[in-house]
Structure formats: C-alpha cells, structure tokens
Amino acid sequence: MSDALNIIKDPTLTYRQELVGLARLGESTDHTxxxxxxxxxxxxxxxxxxxxxxxxxxxxRYICPDYELLFKKGCDFLQLDPPADLLEAVNALEIFYCHVPSITTYPVYLGDLDKLLEPFVLKEDRAFAKKVLRLFLRNIDRVQTDSFVHADIGPEDSVTGRLLLELTEEMQLAVPNLTLRYDPERTSDDFALACVKCMLRTAKPSFANHRMFVSEWGEKYAIASCYxxxxxxxxxxxxxxxxxxxxxxxxxxxxxxxxxxxxxxxxxxxxxxxxxxxxxxxxxxxxxxxxxxxxxxxxxxxxxxxxxxxxxxxxxxxxxxxxxxxxxxxxxxxxxxxxxxxxxxxxxxxxxxxxxxxxxxxxxxxxxxxxxxxxxxxxxxxxxxxxxxxxxxxxxxLEVNERFHPYFPTGTGDIFKFEETYLRTPEAILPIIKGSLARGLRYFSGYLENNDVVRVTGYLVKKSEIEKLRQNKQSLNQVTVYGKGAQDGGHALDRRIQHHEDCACQ
Amino acid sequence: MKTAPVNKIIPFSNVDGPGNRTSIFFQGCPFNCLFCHNPETINLCVGCGDCVAGCPAGALSLGEGRALWDSKACVQCDACIRTCPHGASPKVRWMTVEEVLREVKRSAPYIDGVTTSGGECTLQNEFLIELFGEVKKLGKTCLIDSNGSFDFEKDPRVLAVCDGVMLDVKAVEPAWCRRLTGRGPEMPLKNLDYLLRAGKLQEARTVIFPGRDAENEETVRYTARRVGGACDYKIIRYRPYGVREAYRGMLGEYETEADYAEKYALMARELGASRAYVV
Known part of the structure; x- marks a missing residue:
C-alpha cells in the first residue's frame, strides 16, 4: 500500500490527523x-x-506570540479589537490560537494565562469567571487537540491562577500542558502548594525555575511545548x-x-x-x-x-x-x-x-x-x-539533575512519580521542589502513579486514551499515539515510584 | 567516639512527621510487639554467625563479635534476615554522630527536618542529644518516633533539643498490653500525659486489630480523651505484611478493614480527639 493509502485507511486516525499526515507526506516530496x-x-x-x-x-518549529500585544492593540488581520471584558478576551484568544502555526500545526504556547486574564476575571463574580474559564479550557482541549499545547502561570498568586488550578483538577484534561513559573520570593508557599496538589491529581502544572530562565531570557520568556x-x-x-x-x-x-x-x-x-x-x-x-x-x-x-x-x-x-x-x-x-x-x-x-x-x-x-x-x-x-x-x-x-539542567536554556526536565500517600502529604513535596530549584534544577514534573492523566516523557496523555488506540479506536489528541509508542518501546510509564518505605512500627 | 547502630536512613520520607523528612532508623527495641513488621530491628546481632554461610553474595563475615556487612557486595536478598534466629540483622551500620550528620546534610536542602525512629531510637538517648544539637544548627526540626518506653520526665534533656514526639499508644489494658508488646502500659501512658503537659506531643498513634473490639475500644477511648485536639491522633490499620508467621495466626492474616478502623476514628473524634483519622 502507498503511504497515502495507509494514512487514508488507518482506522485510528481522526480526519484532522489524516490531513496532517497527508500534508507531511506532501512536504516530504520536495528536496530543494x-x-x-x-x-x-x-x-x-x-x-x-x-x-x-x-x-x-x-x-x-515553535512560535510564542506576544498575547499582551493582542490585548493591547487587537489584531487587524483577524479583525479583533482589544478585548473589553472576560468573554471578549477568551474569545479573542480562542480565535487567535487557531492561527498560530507550529510543527504540530497547533499552538505550542497559549500565553501567561493568569496575567493575561486577571484584569478581566477581577471584574466578574467568581462563579461566572469560573464558568467562562471552564468553557475556555474545554475549547482548548477539544480544538487544540495536541498535548504540546502549553500555558503558563505564576510566579505570583492570582484569582485566575487559582481558578485555572481548580478547573484543571476538576476537568482532568491532557491539554493544555501547564507550568508554574516558580520564584521563591514571588511565589507564596500557599500558591505553590495548591500547584503541588493539582499536580498530584492531574500531572500538571510542572515547576519552572523562574530565576534561571529570567537570567537567560529576561522576564518575557515562555515555557512552550514540552518544557x-x-x-x-x-x-x-x-x-x-x-x-x-x-x-x-x-x-x-x-x-x-x-x-x-x-x-x-x-x-x-x-x-x-x-x-x-x-x-x-x-x-x-x-x-x-x-x-x-x-x-x-x-x-x-x-x-x-x-x-x-x-x-x-x-x-x-x-x-x-x-x-x-x-x-x-x-x-x-x-x-x-x-x-x-x-x-x-x-x-x-x-x-x-x-x-x-x-x-x-x-x-x-x-x-x-x-x-x-x-x-x-x-x-x-x-x-x-x-x-x-x-x-x-x-x-x-535530583543531585545528578542539578548538575546537568543549567546547560539547557531551551529546556530540560525530569519527572517524578509519587505513590498514593503523597495525596495526603503534598507539603512533603514542596520542600523537595524548592530545594532542587534553588540548587540548579531547571524544571520539575510529577504525577501520581494511579492517575489517568500521566506525563510520558514531557507531554501528557490519558491512559484511557492509549487504551482506545489499542482497541483500534480514534483518540482526539494526536499525541496519544506517541504516548502509546513510548509506553511500548521505552517503558516510559514504568519510572521509579517515590514511596514511603516500611518503618519498624505499624 | 559515640556510635549507634543504624538500621537504615531514608533521605526523603513523607510518613514520619510533617513535610519531607530524613528518617533515621536505629536498631534495637525493648519491646517485642507481636505485630511488629520489621522484627529484624528488635535485637542486636550476637555474633553467632548463622547468617554468614547463607549469604549468596559473600557480603557477610564475622569479626568484632558480630556479623560484619559489606553493603557494596550485598544484593538485598534478605536471606540473612530470614536466617537470623535472634530477631536481628547483620545489615546494621555502627555510625558516629558525624557520619549520620553527613547524610542529613546531604538531604538538608530538600527537607523540613529529621525524624529518628527504630527499633526504638530513645535507646540511643545520648546519641540523639548530640545529633539533634547539630541538626538544629542546620535550621531543621527534630522529631522522635517512640514506643514510649523511655522516661522523658526523668531525663528531659532530649526533649529540650527536639521539637516533638510521635508516640505509640499500643494498648491500655495491662494484660493485653503485656501480651501484645511484652511490656506493661505504665511508661507509655505516663509519657502520654507528660508529653501533653510539656507541649511536645507531635502525634499519638494506635493500631487497630481485626476483631479485637474490646481492646481496640479501650485503647482508643483512653487515648482520645487525653489527646483531645492537641495533636493528630492516627488510627492505623493492622497489616499482616512482614509480621512473624506465628503471630499472624493470632492477630490476623488480613488487614483491618477500612470501615472498621473508621469507626474508631469517629469514636475518637466524638470523644474530643478532633484530629483523629485513619491511615
């Protein structure tokens, strides 16, 4: 069978995934x-x-638009005015995202969502703002169907940051990937702990060493795609x-x-x-x-x-x-x-x-x-x-990681898998993150062993979605297939579990 | 040079007190609890040499009146522990305060504090006093995990340098307590009151056994009334894992049902132990 026919007949590919596959095939015919x-x-x-x-x-490959500029002056090409309220802001972003190219065809950076949306969220009552953000996240998950789609929050605590964490936990979605930019002087323990709790439930956010990134890129840096x-x-x-x-x-x-x-x-x-x-x-x-x-x-x-x-x-x-x-x-x-x-x-x-x-x-x-x-x-x-x-x-x-992470301004990270008791003791994880970031770790990710949403090598997938592919069904997220491959070939989900060891007394 | 027998040091633990802690397990315990799930930590090696021949990795030898353990050669098969007729382990390091401190310093950037456990760590009272003094200099907290056999009131020096004690209240009824632990309940219960008065009770813990309605209830009632809202009261489900076979028959082959344990947590809360919960 030809490569094109293989793509067209593959029962596990959605229409969009077929389209992307055929486009790649077309691109591969030119060798200029x-x-x-x-x-x-x-x-x-x-x-x-x-x-x-x-x-x-x-x-x-990766494009990180300045969304602040969009909110400041709007966009002529997309005929968007600067947003005046939360609904307009979210709508503008949803439209804009569809026009940000990347290697995956989906936007790999969605913006510093808490900073962007906070002024609009503060003008609404909390319940309404939460509903709007819920629909916003649902739109991202169903339209930007790729786990390399990435949003950032922090370093400061905010109402929007908290709402995004609450929704992330409630909705259990693989998209978008999420990072907290952690700065020991600007990120409160309380907010960081809320992020740890969310990470245990949904494998996100990850923690980025804000000071390290700022020293290399300045304040206006993005964490995009994987990390x-x-x-x-x-x-x-x-x-x-x-x-x-x-x-x-x-x-x-x-x-x-x-x-x-x-x-x-x-x-x-x-x-x-x-x-x-x-x-x-x-x-x-x-x-x-x-x-x-x-x-x-x-x-x-x-x-x-x-x-x-x-x-x-x-x-x-x-x-x-x-x-x-x-x-x-x-x-x-x-x-x-x-x-x-x-x-x-x-x-x-x-x-x-x-x-x-x-x-x-x-x-x-x-x-x-x-x-x-x-x-x-x-x-x-x-x-x-x-x-x-x-x-x-x-x-x-961590000690080994801390020596290697400083080499990589365009990203590196490690992932730690925790066992169930950590759900009750998230405060036992925060000092580990703080200590390692202070000592040169660039990027910390974690997840709980029994969750459905898990971090494979840098991106998130749902184990239940991998199961769909195994049954010859389609998965809306085009990255699920990578997760399946990494699980089969690289045993990527079998990493060591940080667990409490038996002590002498029961 | 002061040394103490250390069974193991766990750099990161989330179950030995608040936050992330380095746990230091000392070898040796004056109790012989039927439900102990690390019975090889109870006694010290007597140097009989029974384990040496059975080691498949050649990691054991006899010397200094005890089995010597080569941690690098060890393959962690635990054949020695199964062989030992004395409830001991050859995998014990006699360490100085400085040596233990070196390991604590390594994990110091990532932890809230240190917890000493066992065996029974208060058997190493002098060692603890010195160790805690040094750990305090690192700005870390020090907690003791204890069976309550040490008279904290009589010798309060260690309490002065530690932030709190996590105390087992294993049993209250004297005959049951002696059967369960080999000792009477007097000293642990005295310590319960003393530590509460001194503001040093970090948490109290009681193991709930399947089907032991009267014993469980008496222990929980007594402890809950005294602890009140002063600290966490952990209701722990008995688990047969690691328990010596002879005693599993008596205590139960299955772990305590969660619902059964929850009844006691509820009882404790109704009696005023507002921070009682099942683990």
Whole structure:
C-alpha cells in the first residue's frame, strides 16, 4: 500500500490527523533543501535525528506570540479589537490560537494565562469567571487537540491562577500542558502548594525555575511545548538532536569521542540548523507575510535554534564499557563526570558557532535536552536523564539533575512519580521542589502513579486514551499515539515510584 | 567516639512527621510487639554467625563479635534476615554522630527536618542529644518516633533539643498490653500525659486489630480523651505484611478493614480527639 493509502485507511486516525499526515507526506516530496553527504550518512546511522520536522520548513518549529500585544492593540488581520471584558478576551484568544502555526500545526504556547486574564476575571463574580474559564479550557482541549499545547502561570498568586488550578483538577484534561513559573520570593508557599496538589491529581502544572530562565531570557520568556524555554514574541526555528549513544558507537575511547567524533556530529547538526534557519527566514513566506510578523506579535530576531541532545546516559555507559545500567550514568560518579565533560564540550562548540539570524542571542543557538520520541526505544534516554528502571533514590536523582539542567536554556526536565500517600502529604513535596530549584534544577514534573492523566516523557496523555488506540479506536489528541509508542518501546510509564518505605512500627 | 547502630536512613520520607523528612532508623527495641513488621530491628546481632554461610553474595563475615556487612557486595536478598534466629540483622551500620550528620546534610536542602525512629531510637538517648544539637544548627526540626518506653520526665534533656514526639499508644489494658508488646502500659501512658503537659506531643498513634473490639475500644477511648485536639491522633490499620508467621495466626492474616478502623476514628473524634483519622 502507498503511504497515502495507509494514512487514508488507518482506522485510528481522526480526519484532522489524516490531513496532517497527508500534508507531511506532501512536504516530504520536495528536496530543494540539501545537506552534505556526511550529514545524510550520519542521519542514516541514527547519530543525527531531525525529529521528522519535514524537509521543507514553511514556518518556525515553535512560535510564542506576544498575547499582551493582542490585548493591547487587537489584531487587524483577524479583525479583533482589544478585548473589553472576560468573554471578549477568551474569545479573542480562542480565535487567535487557531492561527498560530507550529510543527504540530497547533499552538505550542497559549500565553501567561493568569496575567493575561486577571484584569478581566477581577471584574466578574467568581462563579461566572469560573464558568467562562471552564468553557475556555474545554475549547482548548477539544480544538487544540495536541498535548504540546502549553500555558503558563505564576510566579505570583492570582484569582485566575487559582481558578485555572481548580478547573484543571476538576476537568482532568491532557491539554493544555501547564507550568508554574516558580520564584521563591514571588511565589507564596500557599500558591505553590495548591500547584503541588493539582499536580498530584492531574500531572500538571510542572515547576519552572523562574530565576534561571529570567537570567537567560529576561522576564518575557515562555515555557512552550514540552518544557521549551523561548522568548515571548519569538520562538524556536528548529530542533534537531544528536543521538549521543549512536554518536559514540565508533569512538575508541572517551577522549577520542570528545576530541574527534563528537565535534564531527556537532558540526553536521549545526550545518543542518544553519541551512534550515536561513531557508525559513529567506525562502519561506512566514517572516515576510504572516500577520504574526507583520503586526509584531513575533519578531524574527527573537527566534533561535534549539540544539537538541538525547541519550547522554547511554553514551557515557558505552564509552566506559558499562553494560549494567544499574552501575552506570546516574549511579556512577565516573560516568556522571564524563557526562559533564561531554556537555561542556557540546556547550563550548555550539556556543562558539556563529548562527545565522538569532540576533537577540548574539547569533547563537541554545541547547535543549530533548525528551525522546517513541522510536528511541531503550537506546537513548531523554536528554541527560537517568534511564527509566534504574533510577536511584530521588535524592541522588535530583543531585545528578542539578548538575546537568543549567546547560539547557531551551529546556530540560525530569519527572517524578509519587505513590498514593503523597495525596495526603503534598507539603512533603514542596520542600523537595524548592530545594532542587534553588540548587540548579531547571524544571520539575510529577504525577501520581494511579492517575489517568500521566506525563510520558514531557507531554501528557490519558491512559484511557492509549487504551482506545489499542482497541483500534480514534483518540482526539494526536499525541496519544506517541504516548502509546513510548509506553511500548521505552517503558516510559514504568519510572521509579517515590514511596514511603516500611518503618519498624505499624 | 559515640556510635549507634543504624538500621537504615531514608533521605526523603513523607510518613514520619510533617513535610519531607530524613528518617533515621536505629536498631534495637525493648519491646517485642507481636505485630511488629520489621522484627529484624528488635535485637542486636550476637555474633553467632548463622547468617554468614547463607549469604549468596559473600557480603557477610564475622569479626568484632558480630556479623560484619559489606553493603557494596550485598544484593538485598534478605536471606540473612530470614536466617537470623535472634530477631536481628547483620545489615546494621555502627555510625558516629558525624557520619549520620553527613547524610542529613546531604538531604538538608530538600527537607523540613529529621525524624529518628527504630527499633526504638530513645535507646540511643545520648546519641540523639548530640545529633539533634547539630541538626538544629542546620535550621531543621527534630522529631522522635517512640514506643514510649523511655522516661522523658526523668531525663528531659532530649526533649529540650527536639521539637516533638510521635508516640505509640499500643494498648491500655495491662494484660493485653503485656501480651501484645511484652511490656506493661505504665511508661507509655505516663509519657502520654507528660508529653501533653510539656507541649511536645507531635502525634499519638494506635493500631487497630481485626476483631479485637474490646481492646481496640479501650485503647482508643483512653487515648482520645487525653489527646483531645492537641495533636493528630492516627488510627492505623493492622497489616499482616512482614509480621512473624506465628503471630499472624493470632492477630490476623488480613488487614483491618477500612470501615472498621473508621469507626474508631469517629469514636475518637466524638470523644474530643478532633484530629483523629485513619491511615
């Protein structure tokens, strides 16, 4: 059967999913954009991966519009006036979201919803505001049907923030992904604790290290898609990744890897990124004619490229000849030290590369610890994470994470699975989050083992929706299929559970 | 150098007092509770060597009058614990205050405080006084998890450096208490009153056994009246997991039904223990 026919006959795809699949297929027929032979060879080997971004980029991968501007001056192209009340505000956003492109075809950043909506919410009575927000969230879940759709709240407490948490818990939806921007001086313990409780019930929000992101991006940053740090009014052009385990296959020693093999692959990935970025800016129409650019909702100079890596753990284990993962990266100081040397080498080489455009960042790309895709199987763990199934104690896992997270301004994170007793003791989780963020952790996610909504590698899915696919039924959320793949191939839902251990007395 | 036998240290615990805590479990307990689900923490190794030969990983040897444990070689199969005829474990580290403190400092950025438990941690009274003094310097709280066998009134030094005691009230009726724990109820009950007076009772706990209506009721009534709203009163369901086989037969092969335990929590609340709940 042809690829097109496969898509058309697949009973598990919704109409929209078929449409997206066919569009990708169409894009894949054009090869105007060419790379070096060495690039194609490295890709065929699995050392480089383009995350199926498609050969002909017709928009940046991730776009983070300045929604404040929409509320301030409206939008000519969409014929929207600045909203005067909550209903108009929510309606404007719902319309606008449908016109924000991305690699997924859905908007990956919905705005700092609490800040945007608070002035309007405060003018309404609480019950009415809650009803409007409920319909708003329902609209997002049913229209923006992709788990990489992401909204942010915080750092301050607000009526809107609280309402969004209440609704998130009540509605149990996988979309949108949600992040609390946590700042120890601006986020009250009470609000943070409300977020922890919500996280235990629905696997969101995650906690972002606000100070760390502000130091890299300034106050106007977004957490988008899985956990990508990007500029508001900007975004990310492209996100390819080094699959570090495969990059290490030909290395004769750690030194050989760092001095010869790694630089070779880094340069090939940079070649890919440079060509793609130039194509998006110079050839595709997006930066010339799209209303987001014309009306100033995004500025080309605020975009950068995300230089992704996966599989650091397996790379280090391979280079040190460690076959038992339980004695490898994360548990083994030698492997962890090698991981830091490798990251330093990547950081230095990527940081030394003059990228086209990316003006706001000194013409530099920024590192990203990619969360993995379902086809990675067990060979490449997400980013710099410790492989699932061999995680040490949570304390040790955090200590390792804290050393690696600072490398990744365009995002990294780890996920912790908690057992049922934590529902009664959310206050036992907050000091862990606060302590780890203070010590260099960038992004903390958690969920409860028995929930329906769970975090797979960075995105959320409903276990009940995965079950639908297994029964050859359709799932409205186009990401459910990734969750199924990650569960089957990467055992992504089998991570270590933080539980209370038996004590001597009953 | 002062040392104490440490069975294990759990860096993060959410069930040993408020917030996130590092729990330190000491080896050795003066009680011999039938329902103890870690009976290997009751006694100290006598150096008989029975466990050494049975260790599949070669992690045990004899020396210093006791079994010595190589934690790196250990595969955690617990064959030693099943073998030990003395209710002890060779997997015990004799640690100095400084060594314990080193582990506490490692988890310090993420915790609210430290809880010492066991076994029975108050057997290590002098050690605790020194340890708590140091933990306090880190700005962390210190809690004691105790069976109430230590006379806190007679030697109040440890209370002065600790923030509270989580006290088991296992039984009130003397014959039942002796049968259940091997000791009478006098000292735990004296401590219950003393700790309440001193404002140091962090929580009281009672295990509810299946079908033991009269015993359960007497313990809960007595404790609830005294505790009132001063602190949490945890009504704990008996669970047979880990309980020695001989005693499971007597106490029950099944865990206490949730509904049955809830009756006692309700009773406790009606008697004034407003913060009574089932765990």
């Amino acid at each position: 954009l060419r790379y070096s032979d060495a690039y194609y060879a490295a890709k065929a080997k699995g050392a480089l991966c383009d995350l199926n971004e498609g050969p002909m980029p017709f928009r940046p 990508n740090g990007l500029s508001i009014g900007g975004g990310g052009f492209t996100l390819p990744r080094l699959r570090l385990y495969e990059c290490a296959l030909d290395a004769r020693s750690p030194e050989d890897f760092i001095e010869n093999e790694l630089p070779k692959y880094i340069d090939l990935q940079l070649e890919y990124m440079d060509k793609r970025v130039k194509f998006i800016v110079e050839e595709s129409s997006f930066f010339k004619t799209n209303f987001l650019v014309i009306e100033g909702f995004v500025k080309q100079e605020n975009f950068t490229g995300m230089f992704g890596v996966v599989g650091l753990a397996e790379c280090c284990n391979r280079l040190l000849g460690i076959e038992d993962k339980k004695k490898g990266f994360g548990m083994n100081p030698e492997a962890t030290a090698l991981g830091l040397r490798i990251m330093d080498a990547i950081d230095r080489r990527v940081g030394g590369h003059v990228a086209p455009y990316c003006d706001a960042y000194g013409h530099r790309y920024r590192l990203h610890a990619q969360v993995g895709i379902d086809s990675d199987g067990m060979d490449d763990s997400p980013g710099t994470r410790i492989p699932i199934g061999v995680e040490p104690t949570m304390l040790e896992q």
